Amino acid sequence: MIWVDTIVQGVLLGGLYALFAAGLSLVFGVMRLVNLAHGDLIVLGAFLILVIVSALGLNPFLAALVALPVMFCLGWGLQFVVLNRTLGDDILPPLLVTFGLSIVIQNALLEGFSADSRRISVGGLEAASVSLGPIAVGVMPLLTFLSAVAVIIALNALFYRTALGRAFRATSDDPVTAGLMGVDPKRLFATATGIAMIVVTIAALYLGTRSNFDPTIGPARLIYAFEAVIIGGLGSFWGTLAGGVIIGVAQTMGAAINPEWQILSGHVAFLLVLLFRPRGLFPRAND
Amino acid sequence: MTALLETKGLTARYGDFQALFGVDLRLDAGETVAIIGANGAGKTTLMRSIAGVLANGPGEVLFDGQPIGALPAAQVMARGIAMVPEGRKLFPSLSVEENLLMGAYGRKVEGPWRLDTVYDLFPVLKERRNNPGTALSGGQQQMVAIGRALMSNPRVLLCDEISLGLAPVVIRDIYAAFPQIRAAGASIVIVEQDIGQALKVADRVSCMMEGRVTLTGRPAELSREDIHAAYFGVHA
Amino acid sequence: QGAAVKIGYVSPQTGPLAAFAEADSFIIDGFKAAAQAAGLNVEVIVKDSQSNPNRAAQVANELIVQDGISLMLVASTPETTNPVTTTCEAEEIPCISTVAPWQPWFIGQQANPGDPSSWRPFDSSFHFFWGLEDVIAVFTNMWAQVETNKQVGGLFPNDGDGNAWGDANVGFPPVLSEQGYTLTDPGRYQNLTDDFSSQINAFKQANAEIITGVMIPPDFTTFWNQARQQGFAPKVASIGKAILFPQAVEALGNAGHNLSSEVWWTPSHPFKSSLTGQSAADLAGGFTQATGRPWTQPIGFVHALFEVAADVIKRASDPTDSAAMVEAIAATKLDTIVGPLSWGDGPLPPFAQKNVAKTPLVGGQWRLKDGGGYDLVITDNKTAPMIPVGGQMEAIA
Amino acid sequence: MSAPASSAWRVETRTRAATGFSVFAVLLVAIAFAAPFFVSRSLLQDLFLILTMLVLAQNWNLLAGYAGLVSVGQQAFVGFGAYAMFACVSLGGLDPILAVLIAGVAAAMLSVATGFFVFRLQGAYFAIGTWVVAEVVRLVLAQWRALGGGTGTSLPNAAIRDMAAVQWIAEAFSVRSAQAADILTYWLALILCCATIGFIYWLLRTRQGLGLSAVRDNQEAARSVGVDARRIKWAVYVSVAFVTGMAGALIYVQKARISPDAAFSVVDWTAYVIFIVVIGGIGTLEGPIIGVIVFFLLQKTLADYGSWYLLVLGLIGIAIMLFAPRGLWGLFSDRTGIQFFPVRRILKGGPSTDHQGTRGGPHG
Amino acid sequence: MQPVLDISAVNKRFGALTVADAVTFSLAPGEALGIIGPNGAGKSTLFNLITGNLQVDGGRIVFDGTDVTNAPPMQRCLMGIGRTFQIPQPFVKLTVFENLLVAGTFGSRKLEAEVAARCGDILIQTGLIGRANVPAGQLSLLERKRLELARALATNPKVLLLDEIAGGLTEGECAALVGTIRDIHASGISIIWIEHVLHALNSVVERLLVLDFGKVIGMGRPNDIMASKAVREIYLGLDV
Numbered sequence A: 001m002i003w004v005d006t007i008v009q010g011v012l013l014g015g016l017y018a019l020f021a022a023g024l025s026l027v028f029g030v031m032r033l034v035n036l037a038h039g040d041l042i043v044l045g046a047f048l049i050l051v052i053v054s055a056l057g058l059n060p061f062l063a064a065l066v067a068l069p070v071m072f073c074l075g076w077g078l079q080f081v082v083l084n085r086t087l088g089d090d091i092l093p094p095l096l097v098t099f100g101l102s103i104v105i106q107n108a109l110l111e112g113f114s115a116d117s118r119r120i121s122v123g124g125l126e127a128a129s130v131s132l133g134p135i136a137v138g139v140m141p142l143l144t145f146l147s148a149v150a151v152i153i154a155l156n157a158l159f160y161r162t163a164l165g166r167a168f169r170a171t172s173d174d175p176v177t178a179g180l181m182g183v184d185p186k187r188l189f190a191t192a193t194g195i196a197m198i199v200v201t202i203a204a205l206y207l208g209t210r211s212n213f214d215p216t217i218g219p220a221r222l223i224y225a226f227e228a229v230i231i232g233g234l235g236s237f238w239g240t241l242a243g244g245v246i247i248g249v250a251q252t253m254g255a256a257i258n259p260e261w262q263i264l265s266g267h268v269a270f271l272l273v274l275l276f277r278p279r280g281l282f283p284r285a286n287d
Numbered sequence B: 001m002t003a004l005l006e007t008k009g010l011t012a013r014y015g016d017f018q019a020l021f022g023v024d025l026r027l028d029a030g031e032t033v034a035i036i037g038a039n040g041a042g043k044t045t046l047m048r049s050i051a052g053v054l055a056n057g058p059g060e061v062l063f064d065g066q067p068i069g070a071l072p073a074a075q076v077m078a079r080g081i082a083m084v085p086e087g088r089k090l091f092p093s094l095s096v097e098e099n100l101l102m103g104a105y106g107r108k109v110e111g112p113w114r115l116d117t118v119y120d121l122f123p124v125l126k127e128r129r130n131n132p133g134t135a136l137s138g139g140q141q142q143m144v145a146i147g148r149a150l151m152s153n154p155r156v157l158l159c160d161e162i163s164l165g166l167a168p169v170v171i172r173d174i175y176a177a178f179p180q181i182r183a184a185g186a187s188i189v190i191v192e193q194d195i196g197q198a199l200k201v202a203d204r205v206s207c208m209m210e211g212r213v214t215l216t217g218r219p220a221e222l223s224r225e226d227i228h229a230a231y232f233g234v235h236a
Numbered sequence C: 001q002g003a004a005v006k007i008g009y010v011s012p013q014t015g016p017l018a019a020f021a022e023a024d025s026f027i028i029d030g031f032k033a034a035a036q037a038a039g040l041n042v043e044v045i046v047k048d049s050q051s052n053p054n055r056a057a058q059v060a061n062e063l064i065v066q067d068g069i070s071l072m073l074v075a076s077t078p079e080t081t082n083p084v085t086t087t088c089e090a091e092e093i094p095c096i097s098t099v100a101p102w103q104p105w106f107i108g109q110q111a112n113p114g115d116p117s118s119w120r121p122f123d124s125s126f127h128f129f130w131g132l133e134d135v136i137a138v139f140t141n142m143w144a145q146v147e148t149n150k151q152v153g154g155l156f157p158n159d160g161d162g163n164a165w166g167d168a169n170v171g172f173p174p175v176l177s178e179q180g181y182t183l184t185d186p187g188r189y190q191n192l193t194d195d196f197s198s199q200i201n202a203f204k205q206a207n208a209e210i211i212t213g214v215m216i217p218p219d220f221t222t223f224w225n226q227a228r229q230q231g232f233a234p235k236v237a238s239i240g241k242a243i244l245f246p247q248a249v250e251a252l253g254n255a256g257h258n259l260s261s262e263v264w265w266t267p268s269h270p271f272k273s274s275l276t277g278q279s280a281a282d283l284a285g286g287f288t289q290a291t292g293r294p295w296t297q298p299i300g301f302v303h304a305l306f307e308v309a310a311d312v313i314k315r316a317s318d319p320t321d322s323a324a325m326v327e328a329i330a331a332t333k334l335d336t337i338v339g340p341l342s343w344g345d346g347p348l349p350p351f352a353q354k355n356v357a358k359t360p361l362v363g364g365q366w367r368l369k370d371g372g373g374y375d376l377v378i379t380d381n382k383t384a385p386m387i388p389v390g391g392q393m394e395a396i397a
Numbered sequence D: 001m002s003a004p005a006s007s008a009w010r011v012e013t014r015t016r017a018a019t020g021f022s023v024f025a026v027l028l029v030a031i032a033f034a035a036p037f038f039v040s041r042s043l044l045q046d047l048f049l050i051l052t053m054l055v056l057a058q059n060w061n062l063l064a065g066y067a068g069l070v071s072v073g074q075q076a077f078v079g080f081g082a083y084a085m086f087a088c089v090s091l092g093g094l095d096p097i098l099a100v101l102i103a104g105v106a107a108a109m110l111s112v113a114t115g116f117f118v119f120r121l122q123g124a125y126f127a128i129g130t131w132v133v134a135e136v137v138r139l140v141l142a143q144w145r146a147l148g149g150g151t152g153t154s155l156p157n158a159a160i161r162d163m164a165a166v167q168w169i170a171e172a173f174s175v176r177s178a179q180a181a182d183i184l185t186y187w188l189a190l191i192l193c194c195a196t197i198g199f200i201y202w203l204l205r206t207r208q209g210l211g212l213s214a215v216r217d218n219q220e221a222a223r224s225v226g227v228d229a230r231r232i233k234w235a236v237y238v239s240v241a242f243v244t245g246m247a248g249a250l251i252y253v254q255k256a257r258i259s260p261d262a263a264f265s266v267v268d269w270t271a272y273v274i275f276i277v278v279i280g281g282i283g284t285l286e287g288p289i290i291g292v293i294v295f296f297l298l299q300k301t302l303a304d305y306g307s308w309y310l311l312v313l314g315l316i317g318i319a320i321m322l323f324a325p326r327g328l329w330g331l332f333s334d335r336t337g338i339q340f341f342p343v344r345r346i347l348k349g350g351p352s353t354d355h356q357g358t359r360g361g362p363h364g
Numbered sequence E: 001m002q003p004v005l006d007i008s009a010v011n012k013r014f015g016a017l018t019v020a021d022a023v024t025f026s027l028a029p030g031e032a033l034g035i036i037g038p039n040g041a042g043k044s045t046l047f048n049l050i051t052g053n054l055q056v057d058g059g060r061i062v063f064d065g066t067d068v069t070n071a072p073p074m075q076r077c078l079m080g081i082g083r084t085f086q087i088p089q090p091f092v093k094l095t096v097f098e099n100l101l102v103a104g105t106f107g108s109r110k111l112e113a114e115v116a117a118r119c120g121d122i123l124i125q126t127g128l129i130g131r132a133n134v135p136a137g138q139l140s141l142l143e144r145k146r147l148e149l150a151r152a153l154a155t156n157p158k159v160l161l162l163d164e165i166a167g168g169l170t171e172g173e174c175a176a177l178v179g180t181i182r183d184i185h186a187s188g189i190s191i192i193w194i195e196h197v198l199h200a201l202n203s204v205v206e207r208l209l210v211l212d213f214g215k216v217i218g219m220g221r222p223n224d225i226m227a228s229k230a231v232r233e234i235y236l237g238l239d240v
């Protein structure tokens, strides 16, 4: 029974990681941009939601809704003004600029909000649980997982059912030829980052309600998000979800043996997957 | 009468390397112009400069009398200049149909070319509509590339080496579509190494060598020797 | 009078540990004013460790080598105190540290922490705070007030505090078994863990009614939420570090009610500052007035650190001479705002006698106030009867 | 196109600026060795910091700038080297100086083990792979109870005092042993730094270095002319790990206290190092030298402004990357054509003497 | 005599596209073979298979009596296969001379000092001596093509694979190039040359191989091949 519970909890945890990773996957998939500031952007989102909650007295879910357009614009501008300049064959410029950005965001938040531990409260929902047979599952982790699935479904629909998604894929294949089709790659990339920031906002909501956060907490989970994206394979959203779940389950299984191995097992699972599938589980055919 | 599309003294460079030296080209409405020239003469460079993919140096590109030389590719395309790029350049992640739909992404105007009329033009594509574009034969890929460009109902169609790497039968099939494309109202610039093919479809021919136009004329007026000289830089 | 005596002070003013240092400038301003009034010619050079142990060692070195300080003061968690103390030891500069239980401070700086026979006292470093024996006593005293099955679940991370609290020799395990408690300790987890279901399962299986440990705030929140979601409801939860600061408890919403913790200092501690004569309540009130923020426990200790500094400088034959300063520190007998302090005579094992001075410790519970927010109520004072209790221990509803 | 005529060909690498610089460099190194005689201790410690960061930066630059292996996991070797040194000294009772050497070997061995894994990955995957590997090494070492686990541990004071030559230096300079240890570690750092720069410069001037430049420019073509790209990259990866491990060990001899979070800090040992290289100019030997000086000055002037310091540092890094991607040295060298470490082989002599001279940037 | 290069039943596909279809031929020591065929026929791909830049899907490649089907490119280079790339691939940040030095030292496992003079001679032979100390990134296309040839020569090959090195040359340049290639051939190096400029090709090679859709559709003496109907139709298209 404990093993079942361990796996279920791991899957739910994987949902959280997939949520952290989905925005990264989008940005990585469309423009090969390795965004080291992703974790900090999630924290930024959490602070934004917190500010909205305390300023307008809104329910956190509504506050996240209010934050969405703000974060979209922020992402759009960031990509258009700064990150577009770093794209190219060389992987260093994006690594460096986003790392710089990560430091800037962290320290700006420290200046603005101090190092205090914060929390977005969702009241009774925090402790609520539903029982699935003999296993008690928290409502918030379940919501997190379901949101992750919803985000993945939505991103897939966007990618495979809309003209915009087509343009994303085409531009990702070949920005120059996409230009001949009337795509302005710079704006398109900005839109992609804007959408990624919408996902970031959703991730921020769950980060902020699950546990405490402070301005420096972002990078700690970034590595799991990257692992999820890479395990899944570049450009596969379902793969990203699978990657998140693999890491989540590896962590809880490792912890069940001994909590010392919890985080290590997640990393080891990642290394093992890559040892056998260096391009991830569901790589795109052409890369 | 102003030309539909005109370049005046167009230059272009790749870094330190100058690829075009003051190219003048003119395309009137309804006309088909062929550009011929050896490998590396600068034909593709000229197409790319017009389409806005390549930032061009001094010199002008006029479309309907308006300067478009400084516009990015997306805006050139939105005004009605579509290109079939050298090497077809299909999007490997997209199916045939999605590739075609991409063609209308930046310019959605009513016109003769829609998904169904493109399928009528190249019926074989309809059968393969859900295949990845890159799983087709070279000739079929070329059809997708042409169809994709047509989807925006362009006023000018730039075709770069559409016969490249294709068997003669396939080339014949593809060129068989040209009368229909012209009839539907597009003016065409084709780049072609196959001189015979070029002379057959074109109203006028320009020959390029080392970044310059060395000869222009109507096919009937041009002698073998002239062409040969312009093409290879020497008299045969 | 000659040149000013230079005091170096290192604390984590930015980064994740910054809450420990939030009162620094308030206290140092107070100290400077008081020192001047007392005719002391001192200069305080403040450095920020950025919550980073590498940086802490580096700034300590700068203080010693560049600024030529005569006395090092350092506060707040082993991550700050240990690198600074190690540096001072090597440089033979007198160093006084606080706000870290003495074991992680002392044992954490031994070359082989696993081998007690190899432990050596320090030459020039001195520490004042309580120790694990105190917090264990306080916790078990509190637990004794509530009817339980004596099954305890332990949550000890793999960090300076966690390794010390969970240590099989000096930590909780031996004392708990002595007192008839059964400890379930699943193992050292890494900080910033996102899932505690393995611990919760282990505690459920052991039917634990008491939870204890020393956690960082985000981890405790994660644990506590997950425990409630999975239907694990202990009667008592006594946690170090995580619920130290009122903001952290408030971040738990209503779920912080009746969580218990060790209490090192409150405004109701019956002590006065040897420097300013202020009572604990005055000091806390002054801080709230100056900054608009609620009082926190480190305030008293940082203040006491400067009290000792002033006292030592007054007494030292030559405050710029290391040996003289070390001698003066070792001879300290001072009633500070955190209680009486003296080195060399505490209830400590022989190896720590010289370098450690202990301060009183009591236990308390966070209680929800009617209008929102929390009060810290002292519920056990058996270990320090001079500190008044404010109520009885209550089981978590 | 005339017929081949073997005649007196000559190949030169020297430039006038470089000849001038080499005289200056020899002088500088001599002065640097003598520094303990006349500079203050705090300056000496600053110099130690600069030298060790420079070693790390030159190594990362060799890896990323010359071999195209962008690693964000160099902290694995810093930390592993440091832990190996601690183990040798605290548990094995060895002299710290010997332990530093052993630490280098240990780090090289670690790199062989991890190389099998990370060399399966390319580009951004490689970068993230190295980061994960470093995390794994950190988490594993955090379980090593004898060295304090997650708590960390300190070097016994006696170990430093009894270090070879410390007593001797203490007497010669009549200083306390802590200061003597500083002098010794400074000299070691200076030797390590000179050896690193010398090694890299030597490497670049050998045919392996030429092969490395070729691989970086065009791997396919390099393979086609007989360059074993894989072997060269492996060799670079392992030797970088060796030196990085030694630097890590040396840094921690001086710090005397270690904990997993500090020793495996991605920010301290990789991110700052990358900043240094990029600010100075990647793919040049001069760049990291400029970079480390700029970095150090920034740190000195801004460190007391808390979060603002890091904020400004981040902004400067972003600005340099966006507006001067070849770094400060690149800006300078592009304008003046000056190089202090020329590696370009210039062909002289031969039957026709009218060769065009050369100017322009270095290989990078 | 044992062939220096023996290709048997080599296959290669890119997805649905077959670019080498049971290609079989061999090259005698000292022979010069020309390969022609329409664009995209798979000529360059064939070179990539011979040099190991691409892996075959099936078939065998034997060089100098050794099976090299699975050998990495650098090993084949060491054994004596030198090549030029159709799209020149210079080491752009190295000078022209250094480009040759890389090839000379690695391609024949020698020290720089030993190969420097030979590199100098090759620079003279290929007319690049005036640009010896210029970064290769600054060369014009024609110079890049010459560099390809020079660099391949510097590896001291037994077999030289030339991919469209005469495209875009003027008559005079073309004649000079043909002269150079003849000299190289005369020095005993076997040559396989892909070229669209037929008169240049035919003045050097002894045998022509025609490739179409990855298939060998003709092989023989140049005059016979040029006269064959299949070639006229497929390669020259409709006659001009």
Ligand SMILES: Nc1ncnc2c1ncn2[C@@H]1O[C@H](COP(=O)(O)OP(=O)(O)OP(=O)(O)O)[C@@H](O)[C@H]1O
Residues within 6 Å of the ligand: B014, B017, B019, B037, B038, B039, B040, B041, B042, B043, B044, B045, B046, B086, B161, B193, E141
């Ligand atoms: N991206 C580039 N960078 C540098 N030089 C280039 C680039 N693209 C083309 N060139 C050069 O510009 C010149 C003109 O090339 P272009 O592609 O326009 O020729 P083309 O006439 O289309 O030849 P082909 O018949 O082979 O397609 C050539 O010398 C070519 O090498």
Ligand SMILES: Nc1ncnc2c1ncn2[C@@H]1O[C@H](COP(=O)(O)OP(=O)(O)OP(=O)(O)O)[C@@H](O)[C@H]1O
Residues within 6 Å of the ligand: B138, B165, E014, E017, E019, E037, E038, E039, E040, E041, E042, E043, E044, E045, E046, E086
């Ligand atoms: N790496 C690759 N992946 C997929 N397809 C490829 C690849 N390389 C070549 N091709 C395709 O294989 C076919 C043959 O290409 P190849 O370059 O061998 O032709 P070629 O005969 O040399 O033509 P040209 O005369 O134009 O140089 C072309 O259709 C090309 O697009």
Ligand SMILES: NC(=[NH2+])NCCC[C@H](N)C(=O)O
Residues within 6 Å of the ligand: A025, A026, A028, A029, A030, A156, A159, A234, A235, A236, A237, A238, A239, A282, A284
């Ligand atoms: N850039 C992206 N993430 N693209 C999404 C494509 C993912 C798609 N589900 C696949 O399996 O291929």
Ligand SMILES: [Mg+2]
Residues within 6 Å of the ligand: B043, B044, B045, B086, B160, B161
């Ligand atoms: Mg072209």
Ligand SMILES: [Mg+2]
Residues within 6 Å of the ligand: E043, E044, E045, E086, E163
């Ligand atoms: Mg080819």
